[in-house]
Amino acid sequence: MQESERTAKRITKALGGVGPSHAVLDSDWINDVIRGMKKRDRNRILRAALQSYIEAETLKPYQAELIKLQEQLERKGEKIIILFDGRDASGKGGTIRRVTRYMNEKHYSVVALGKPTDEQQTELHMKRYIEQFPHAGEIVLFDRSWYNRALVEPVMGFCTPRQYREFLKKVNEYEESFVSDGKTTLIKLYFSVSKEEQARRFARRQHDPLRMWKLSEVDLQAQDLWDEFTKKKYELLRKTHTKLNPWYVIRSNQKPLARLETIKLILRATPYKGRSRSLDFEPNPNVVIPGDKEAKMMQKQYRAHGRFES
Secondary structure: OOHHHHHHHHHHHHOOOOOHHHOOOOHHHHHHHHHHOOHHHHHHHHHHHHHHHHHHHHHHHHHHHHHHHHHHHHHHOOEEEEEEEEOOOOOHHHHHHHHHOOOOHHHEEEEOOOOOOOOHHHOOOOHHHHOOOOOOOOEEEEEOOHHHHHOHHHHHOOOOHHHHHHHHHHHHHHHHHHOOOOOEEEEEEEEEOOHHHHHHHHHHHHHOOOOHHHOOHHHHHHOOOHHHHHHHHHHHHHHHOOOOOOEEEEEOOOHHHHHHHHHHHHHHOOOOOOOOOOOOOOOOOOOEEEHHHHHHHHHHHHHHHOOOOO
16 A cells, blocks of 8 residues: 555544545545544645655746746747657656646647557558648647657567668758758757666556556566666767757656756747746756767776676
8 A cells, every 4th residue: 555545544534434535525524634633644744745846846937937938939020849758657748748738738749649549550650750740830849759760669569670770860951941041949858767667657657546547568578678778778879969950868767857957958048038047957967967968978887897787
């Protein structure tokens, strides 16, 4: 049983069997809950609530800047494409939700494509992603992108070795064409989490009824195939990080930091009117690592230990 479930049962017991779902959430009811709880439960809930509040309040000034950025895109007819790729359970979805929390929903979309249809499998790999690209004044956020062909697909056997090689050979040219109009910005983010933290998050998903849906067949094999995914990460960064369209690796063991740094990185990607002079937009070098630098660090690890460690 999860700690949250045990706490909920103690709260229900303190209220004489009346749980929150049967109660009127007014101040008297809240006071009854507080009086009926043990001190350690009160402290745990207070700490969790305070942490959640601080994290949300820290993001708000930057989320307000994202609205300014949207307005700039509308005025100038510009577009932004953001790729959220990386390890399973690395915090991509949660970060996307924080990025879009207060944005004008008329001018952005989140795209998470499922398994391609039989017809799509006969078409150009990039086609179904290109069909989702933004119009002028819009932002599109891809929750996993065309880089599935360089990460999940070759590891899981969902594509042939030839398809994998062809993708790596041609993708840089495609991306150059995407931004060649001078009005499109492409931001490529690779979310990186440790093996231990990934295992902890998977265990939580397995036992949490609100998160069970997130577990997929790929997730269940991610730990066993850790080294294979790491090798593909290295090749991805080595071959597709370019000066025009660079990768940024986001260290996401600490989700709040990863979310903040992602928003800051997006805000730094293109100039916009009314940018705050009081906010710190400088990237945290412990969280945001340029893709070419990450590839060099991984190469050093391999030479020193005979294997990749990240």
